[in-house]
Structures are given as structure tokens and as C-alpha cells.
Amino acid sequence: MSDALLSIKNLSAGYGDFVAVESVDLAVKKGQIVSLIGINGAGKTTLMHTVAGLHKPASGKVLFGGEDITGLPADKIVAKGLSLVPQGGRCFTRMSVQDNLLMGSFPRSARKNAKQTLEHIYELFPDLGEMKQRPAGNLSGGQRQMVAIGRALMGDPECLIFDEISLGLSPAVINDIYKKIKRINEEENTSIILIEQDIHRALKASDAFYVMLKGRVALSGQSDEIDSETLKKAYFGI
Amino acid sequence: MAKRRLKNDNVRVLDSLPMLIVCIAAVSALYFVCLTKLASNNTMRYMIQIFLYITMAQMWNLLSGFTGMTSLGQQLNIGLAGYSVAIATTKLHLSLGMGLLMGVGVSVVVALLMSLILYRMEGMYFSIATWVVAEIFEKLFLNWKYVGQGSGMTIRVVPYPRINEICVVALTVCVLAVAAVYFLLRTRIGLGLTAMRDDISAASAVGVNVFNHKLFVYTIAAAFTAVAAGIFLVNKGIVYPESGFSISWTISLVFIVIVGGSGTVGGPIVGAVIYVFLQEYLARFPGWSNIILGAITILTILFLPKGIMGTLQEKLGFEIFSAKRFSYSKRR
Amino acid sequence: MYFAQVLINGILLGSVYALLGVGMTMIFGIVKLTNLAHGEFVILGAYLSTVLAPLLGIDPILTLFITVPLMFLLGFLLQYLLIGWAMKKGSEPALLVTFGLSIILQDGMLMLFSADAQHIPVSYSMDTVKIGSLEISVLHLVLFAISLVSIAALSLFLRNTYIGRAIRATADDADVAALSGVNINRIYAIAMGIAMASAAVAGLCVGMKWTYDPSAGGNYLLIAFVVVVIGGMGSVPGTLVAGILFGMAQVIGGASYGLLISYILLLLVLIFRPKGIFGK
Numbered sequence: 001m002s003d004a005l006l007s008i009k010n011l012s013a014g015y016g017d018f019v020a021v022e023s024v025d026l027a028v029k030k031g032q033i034v035s036l037i038g039i040n041g042a043g044k045t046t047l048m049h050t051v052a053g054l055h056k057p058a059s060g061k062v063l064f065g066g067e068d069i070t071g072l073p074a075d076k077i078v079a080k081g082l083s084l085v086p087q088g089g090r091c092f093t094r095m096s097v098q099d100n101l102l103m104g105s106f107p108r109s110a111r112k113n114a115k116q117t118l119e120h121i122y123e124l125f126p127d128l129g130e131m132k133q134r135p136a137g138n139l140s141g142g143q144r145q146m147v148a149i150g151r152a153l154m155g156d157p158e159c160l161i162f163d164e165i166s167l168g169l170s171p172a173v174i175n176d177i178y179k180k181i182k183r184i185n186e187e188e189n190t191s192i193i194l195i196e197q198d199i200h201r202a203l204k205a206s207d208a209f210y211v212m213l214k215g216r217v218a219l220s221g222q223s224d225e226i227d228s229e230t231l232k233k234a235y236f237g238i
Numbered sequence: 239m240a241k242r243r244l245k246n247d248n249v250r251v252l253d254s255l256p257m258l259i260v261c262i263a264a265v266s267a268l269y270f271v272c273l274t275k276l277a278s279n280n281t282m283r284y285m286i287q288i289f290l291y292i293t294m295a296q297m298w299n300l301l302s303g304f305t306g307m308t309s310l311g312q313q314l315n316i317g318l319a320g321y322s323v324a325i326a327t328t329k330l331h332l333s334l335g336m337g338l339l340m341g342v343g344v345s346v347v348v349a350l351l352m353s354l355i356l357y358r359m360e361g362m363y364f365s366i367a368t369w370v371v372a373e374i375f376e377k378l379f380l381n382w383k384y385v386g387q388g389s390g391m392t393i394r395v396v397p398y399p400r401i402n403e404i405c406v407v408a409l410t411v412c413v414l415a416v417a418a419v420y421f422l423l424r425t426r427i428g429l430g431l432t433a434m435r436d437d438i439s440a441a442s443a444v445g446v447n448v449f450n451h452k453l454f455v456y457t458i459a460a461a462f463t464a465v466a467a468g469i470f471l472v473n474k475g476i477v478y479p480e481s482g483f484s485i486s487w488t489i490s491l492v493f494i495v496i497v498g499g500s501g502t503v504g505g506p507i508v509g510a511v512i513y514v515f516l517q518e519y520l521a522r523f524p525g526w527s528n529i530i531l532g533a534i535t536i537l538t539i540l541f542l543p544k545g546i547m548g549t550l551q552e553k554l555g556f557e558i559f560s561a562k563r564f565s566y567s568k569r570r
Numbered sequence: 571m572y573f574a575q576v577l578i579n580g581i582l583l584g585s586v587y588a589l590l591g592v593g594m595t596m597i598f599g600i601v602k603l604t605n606l607a608h609g610e611f612v613i614l615g616a617y618l619s620t621v622l623a624p625l626l627g628i629d630p631i632l633t634l635f636i637t638v639p640l641m642f643l644l645g646f647l648l649q650y651l652l653i654g655w656a657m658k659k660g661s662e663p664a665l666l667v668t669f670g671l672s673i674i675l676q677d678g679m680l681m682l683f684s685a686d687a688q689h690i691p692v693s694y695s696m697d698t699v700k701i702g703s704l705e706i707s708v709l710h711l712v713l714f715a716i717s718l719v720s721i722a723a724l725s726l727f728l729r730n731t732y733i734g735r736a737i738r739a740t741a742d743d744a745d746v747a748a749l750s751g752v753n754i755n756r757i758y759a760i761a762m763g764i765a766m767a768s769a770a771v772a773g774l775c776v777g778m779k780w781t782y783d784p785s786a787g788g789n790y791l792l793i794a795f796v797v798v799v800i801g802g803m804g805s806v807p808g809t810l811v812a813g814i815l816f817g818m819a820q821v822i823g824g825a826s827y828g829l830l831i832s833y834i835l836l837l838l839v840l841i842f843r844p845k846g847i848f849g850k
Contacts, residue, residue, distance in 0.1 A: 054745060074748035084749055092742040095735070103739045106732060107751035155751060308662060358841055362604040362665065366795050367840055370833050373792060377830045485788055489673060496666060525681045532673035539656055539663045539670070 011060030035202035038212035089144035093137030104154025295506035303501035306435030311368025316467035317482030345464035376483035390478020499545025580818030585717035588813025591797030593765035599804025609791030615773020645766025690777035
């Protein structure tokens with residue numbers, strides 16, 4: 001575990017009296033793609049929101065690059081290179097595509113190379129390059145998702161978390177986005193966490209996997225070693 | 239989990255017979271004091287102020303604390319009531335009672351007209367709109383010759399009632415106001431109101447007629463505020479646009495409710511007593527009084543967000559005048 | 571001709587009303603807070619300029635180089651230390667805290683400066699320039715220039731800087747802004763600082779054009795409200811147009827009916843277009 005870029009240790013979090021995440025351990029190595037699988041309400045999003053600083057943990061630790069980032073506010077965590085792409089392609093709807101992307105380079109460390117990174121993102125998502133000045137609120141769901149990914153990339157992250165990136169998108173668009181994710185991972189050696197409900201897609205795309213159920217990790221392992229029966233059992237808790 | 243349940247397990251003091259008896263006894267004692275002139279005139283002057291502030295603050299509490307309509311325009315009803323009493327008694331030579339009734343009538347009519355605005359607005363839009371309407375009336379009265387424009391009107395009541403008579407009337411209005419809020423909140427309407435305060439769209443989704451509820455509460459608040467303000471201004475003897483329609487009325491009511499405890503029936507009572515005495519005490523430091531009132535309001539919001547009564551109820555685990563219809567302990 | 575005169579005066583004065591609204595609309599759009607102390611901020615700005623100009627022997631307009639940074643700092647600290655704290659307890663507590671602040675400021679100024687009406691005198695207050703048959707007050711032209719430059723500077727700042735973008739982003743979706751590395755509480759404090767700085771400029775204009783006293787804040791708060799609501803909360807261009815509409819109402823209605831006309835205009839807007847003329 002010592003070579004992990006991100007390691008979550010015994011983390012618990014909840015809302016009021018309700019415990020949504022209970023003693024979770026999870027590790028992501030540099031350059032690794034990890035999928036976090038589970039049904040609705042399993043605690044995946046709460047876990048990752050807690051890691052990213054949107055939610056306060058009840059107990060446990062989060063280490064990133066060997067540094068303790070437990071309970072830091074979201075903006076500090078982003079500046080350290082851990083970025084979350086929230087569910088549903090959330091964008092600044094009243095701002096232009098370009099301004100949305102530029103927002104991603106808000107952390108001081110990212111501002112220097114903002115111009116080059118922006119070019120790189122337009123190359124990665126040519127669609128966005130053609131609508132730089134359009135308000136993000138006028139885009140399609142898939143395009144918004146691209147803006148959200150681009151925005152996260154502008155911060156030059158070492159680890160990216162994608163929260164249910166395929167939600168509500170057509171299969172063609174999903175395939176496209178997954179290809180882009182693979183490319184980001186290969187080109188920049190960026191570690192990636194995919195929160196997914198779709199078991200097969202998640203396994204195909206990732207190196208390692210974690211299955212969550214009722215706030216706990218029910219099963220974890222290497223994505224190419226697991227048989228789908230065992231996985232399904234853990235997924236549904238049967 | 240356990241802790242949360244405890245809060246709902248509060249002993250509901252007024253539900254118990256002893257508390258009811260204590261309340262009736264207290265009110266009777268107050269009546270006795272007023273009627274027999276046991277208290278000095280000075281004491282009674284304070285009592286009148288307290289009773290009237292309780293009434294007006296209870297109404298603001300009903301609007302803001304229980305229903306979520308934070309009005310910044312209670313001075314509208316106060317000014318209208320003051321002018322109605324002045325016109326009725328000084329110009330038309332009617333009795334004080336007729337004057338107060340006229341005040342209520344005018345306030346209710348204006349409240350019903352206000353429904354046009356209420357229907358459209360929520361939250362801070364409502365707050366601004368209520369204030370703006372009060373300002374509009376101030377400007378209208380400033381330009382209206384019949385009511386003396388900027389210099390206003392004196393209120394001459396003949397024969398002028400004795401102070402203990404005013405005290406009895408004020409106490410009666412106060413008791414009626416508290417009782418009205420208490421019983422209103424325990425009816426079906428009260429349940430709808432609290433639901434609206436907590437989430438207005440959810441409330442309307444489960445079938446609460448939001449508009450009717452708002453209008454009803456707003457009208458009741460207007461009527462009670464008008465009566466209390468009428469009596470208050472008779473005591474002052476004069477009403478002019480900048481005093482009658484002044485935002486400082488609402489400032490006082492906000493202070494009373496916030497310090498006493500917003501959303502509790504007991505809060506405005508405690509708050510009004512504190513306010514009247516504090517004002518008397520602060521009169522020694524001219525210029526500082528509003529600064530101190532403002533500072534107390536801010537500190538209360540930061541450190542005792544539930545006010546005195548709300549905090550006491552939470553700490554001691556009892557409720558006087560519970561507005562809840564259901565008690566968890568009873569249900570189990 | 572009368573119409574042209576009204577139009578010109580309405581536009582010139584309207585820019586001041588717009589400036590009054592800009593600080594309010596920023597706080598509403600970004601911090602999602604109704605700042606009931608905005609009127610007192612304006613009056614405080616007016617007093618600062620009134621006191622500083624003769625003290626330093628400079629033109630009143632030059633006092634802005636002191637009052638604007640000073641008020642920015644004050645607003646920043648106020649939000650960071652006090653209002654932000656109240657906001658954690660909900661939107662109503664925060665509203666009431668600004669209410670408390672307005673009372674404290676008003677009576678504080680009353681004790682410091684007395685209830686006497688004040689005015690910022692300028693040498694050109696009576697001068698006019700003639701364009702054709704139109705007579706235009708030099709003072710109005712100066713006020714127009716100050717207001718327009720301030721609003722334009724603010725718009726450029728919001729459009730083209732990292733902080734400006736972060737402010738717009740926070741107004742749009744605070745969570746996502748935080749995920750982009752924005753410290754939301756700091757942005758709120760900066761927004762309050764800007765609002766207060768704009769109040770400093772507005773205060774100067776108010777003091778140069780009209781007389782004022784410590785209790786005048788409520789009036790300017792209401793004017794700001796009217797302009798902001800008519801223009802659509804949070805919209806700077808909307809505020810500009812609403813300010814000019816308001817200005818024309820003042821010019822047409824005069825001292826006794828000007829405010830009345832604009833209040834009624836506000837109520838009509840609230841009833842028929844609750845989100846403002848330019849709101850979405």
C-alpha cells in the first residue's frame with residue numbers, strides 16, 4: 001500500500017445520524033484506473049465527496065501523495081492535484097465554455113500553463129473548440145460532461161474522480177467519453193477513479209475494482225481476475 | 239439517534255392540567271391588578287407597553303417564525319391603525335372603540351388587497367414588498383391634506399379612558415392574541431403553515447393551499463397588530479407619517495422575537511418583557527440604545543439562534559405552549 | 571423638447587441609481603444574501619468623502635482613492651468574520667444580522683456626525699452646458715462619468731480576471747466552484763468588499779447631488795432594492811437599465827411623486843414579472 005497515490009483508511013461519513021460510509025479502505029496507485037461499483041445509495045458518491053472535501057468525514061484518514069488531506073476544504077484538495085468531476089456534467093451554466101474551462105485553472109499552480117492546457121483540451125475535445133463562446137447552459141448533456149472533464153483537466157490533476165459519468169447519456173457518447181478517459185490516463189499517467197453502476201463497463205475500463213454495498217466495501221480486487229458471478233453477488237448483496 | 243428522539247419527547251407543560259391552571263391564575267392575577275388599581279400608574283404604563291408589544295410581536299412571530307413570511311412591513315398596519323383611530327376620534331368624534339374597529343377594518347381590507355402581492359412572492363421578495371408597500375403608504379399620507387400631511391394628526395379621545403381601563407383592554411387583546419396563535423397552530427391550518435415554512439413546494443405538493451393559508455395568517459396578523467397599535471398610539475396622542483409607518487416598529491418586533499425565541503409561543507412574551515425594560519434602562523444612554531439593541535440581536539443570532547425560550551426548551555426538555563399537534567411520547 | 575430633457579436627465583441621474591443597485595445585486599447574486607445594511611454603507615461612504623475632502627484639502631472625487639480601498643477592506647472583514655458566520659445558521663439569520671448591522675451603523679453615525687444634514691460641495695454644482703436647446707448640468711455629467719466608469723470597471727473585472735470569473739462561477743454553482751479550487755468564503759468576502767467599495771462611490775455621488783443624514787440609509791436601501799428587483803437580481807446590465815428607468819421616474823414625478831411612481835413600478839414588476847424585467 002505504500003506506493004499508493006491516494007489511500008483511504010478506515011473512513012466513515014454520514015448525514016446527521018445516518019451513516020452512509022462505514023470504515024472504508026481504498027487505495028489507488030499512480031497511473032491506475034480504479035472503478036468503484038455499487039447500486040444506488042451504496043455510498044459511492046458520499047465516499048468520494050468526502051475524499052474531495054465536499055463532505056466532512058466522521059472518522060478515518062485520507063492520504064494523497066503521502067500527505068494527510070483528511071477534512072480539508074475542497075478548494076485546498078483541488079490545489080493538491082485531486083479533482084472530482086461531479087455527477088450530471090455540472091457546469092457554470094451562465095458562463096461560456098471557455099470561461100468554464102478557464103475556471104479549472106483557478107489554482108495558482110495551474111495558471112502558468114493555462115494557455116497550453118486549454119489548447120490540449122480543445123484538441124482532446126474538438127467539439128468544445130467549436131463552441132468556445134457558447135454559454136454552457138445551452139449544451140447537450142454529453143457536451144456538458146466534456147466541459148466538466150475539461151475543467152477538471154485544466155487543473156493538471158494527478159488523480160481524477162469521475163462520478164457516474166455515463167448517467168443519462170447515449171451509448172455512443174458514453175463510449176466516446178470512456179475512450180477519452182483512457183487517453184487521459186495513458187498520456188498523462190493520471191490516476192483515475194470511476195464511480196459506476198454498470199459492472200461490465202467499469203470492469204472493462206479499470207485495472208482494479210471496489211464494490212460498495214450499504215456503505216462498506218463488499219469486495220475488491222483486480223478487474224481481469226474476477227468472475228462475474230462472484231461480483232454480481234457482492235453487488236446485490238446476495 | 240437517541241439524542242434526536244429525546245428532543246421530541248419534551249414534556250408538554252401546557253397540556254398538563256397544572257400548567258393550564260397556572261396560566262389561568264396568572265392571567266386572572268393580572269386582571270385583578272389592573273381592575274383594582276393595585277399597581278401604580280407607572281407600573282401599569284409598563285404593563286400596557288408589554289401587553290401591546292407581546293401582541294404585535296406574537297403576530298410577527300406567527301408570520302415569520304411559524305409560517306416563513308418574514309415581513310418587514312408591520313408598520314403598515316400600525317400606521318393605518320393610528321390614522322384610523324385619529325380620524326375616527328378627532329375628525330368624526332366617534333368613540334375609541336369605534337376607532338379601533340375602524341383601524342382593524344382598514345388593515346384587513348389592505349391586507350386582502352395585499353394578497354395580490356402575497357400570491358406572487360416568497361422569501362426576501364415578500365420581505366421587500368411588504369416594506370415597499372408601507373413606504374408607499376407613508377408617501378401617500380405625506381401628501382394627503384386631510385390627514386395633515388407631514389405634521390400628522392393629534393389623537394384626542396373624549397372622554398379619555400383611565401389608565402387601568404386601557405390596561406385591561408391591552409391585556410385582553412394580548413391574551414386573545416396568544417390564545418389565537420396557540421390554537422391556530424394546533425389546528426390543521428397550523429400544520430399546513432409549519433409545512434410551508436419548512437418547504438413551500440413540498441407543502442403545496444401534499445395539498446396545502448398555500449395562497450389561502452398565507453392570506454388567512456396575514457389577515458389575522460394585520461387585525462391584531464392594528465388593534466394593539468391603535469391602543470399604543472392613543473397613549474402617544476399623535477400620529478404622523480414618519481412615526482406611524484416607520485421601519486423602527488418592525489425593528490422592535492424583530493428584536494423581541496429573535497431574543498425571545500422565534501417559532502415559540504413563549505418567545506415573544508419573554509422578549510417583550512426584556513425589550514420594554516431594556517428600553518427603559520437604555521434611555522439613560524442617549525444615542526446608544528439602538529446600537530446596543532442591534533448588537534444584542536446579532537449576538538443572539540450567533541450564539542443563541544433559537545432565542546431564550548427555544549434554548550431553554552431544548553436544554554430543559556419541556557415546552558410551554560407547545561404548538562406541535564403530535565407528541566411522540568403520546569403516539570408510542 | 572421636454573421629452574429629450576427628461577430623457578437626458580433620467581439617463582444621467584439613472585446611472586447613480588444603477589450604481590446604488592450594483593452593490594446590492596452583487597451580494598444578492600453571489601452571496602445569495604439580502605443585505606439590509608447597504609443603505610448605511612452608502613451613507614458611510616458619503617460621510618467618509620465629506621470628512622476627508624476638506625481634511626486633506628483635495629477634490630471630493632479624489633477621496634475615492636482612500637474610501638474605496640478602505641470600504642473594500644471593511645466589507646471583506648465584515649463578511650469574513652461576521653456575516654459568513656451567520657450564514658452557516660441559515661439565510662434568515664444572515665438577513666437579520668445585516669438588519670442589526672444597519673441599526674448599529676445608523677446610530678453610530680448619528681453619534682459621530684450628529685443628525686445635521688450634510689452635503690459635499692463642489693464648485694461646478696450650478697454650472698450647465700448647452701447642447702442645442704438642451705441644458706445639461708455639469709454636476710450630472712460628472713456623476714454620470716463616475717458611475718459609468720465604476721460600473722464598466724466592475725464589469726471588465728468580472729469578465730476578464732481569474733477572481734472575476736471565480737465570482738461569476740460561485741454565483742452560478744458554489745459546489746462546482748469549490749471543486750475548481752475556489753475558496754468560497756473568500757469569494758463571498760471579496761464580493762462584499764466590492765459591494766461596499768461600490769457603496770463608497772455611490773455615497774460620494776449621493777453626497778454631491780443631494781443632502782443626506784444618518785437616517786437616510788433606509789431610503790437608499792429601498793432605492794437599491796427597487797432598481798435591483800426591476801433589473802432582475804444579480805444582473806449588472808439589467809441594473810443599469812433599471813437605474814435609468816428609475817431616474818426617469820424621479821425626473822417626471824419630482825420630489826413628491828418620484829419615489830411613489832417608482833415604488834408602484836416595482837410592485838407592478840413584482841406582480842407581473844417577479845424575476846425582474848431582465849431576469850430569466
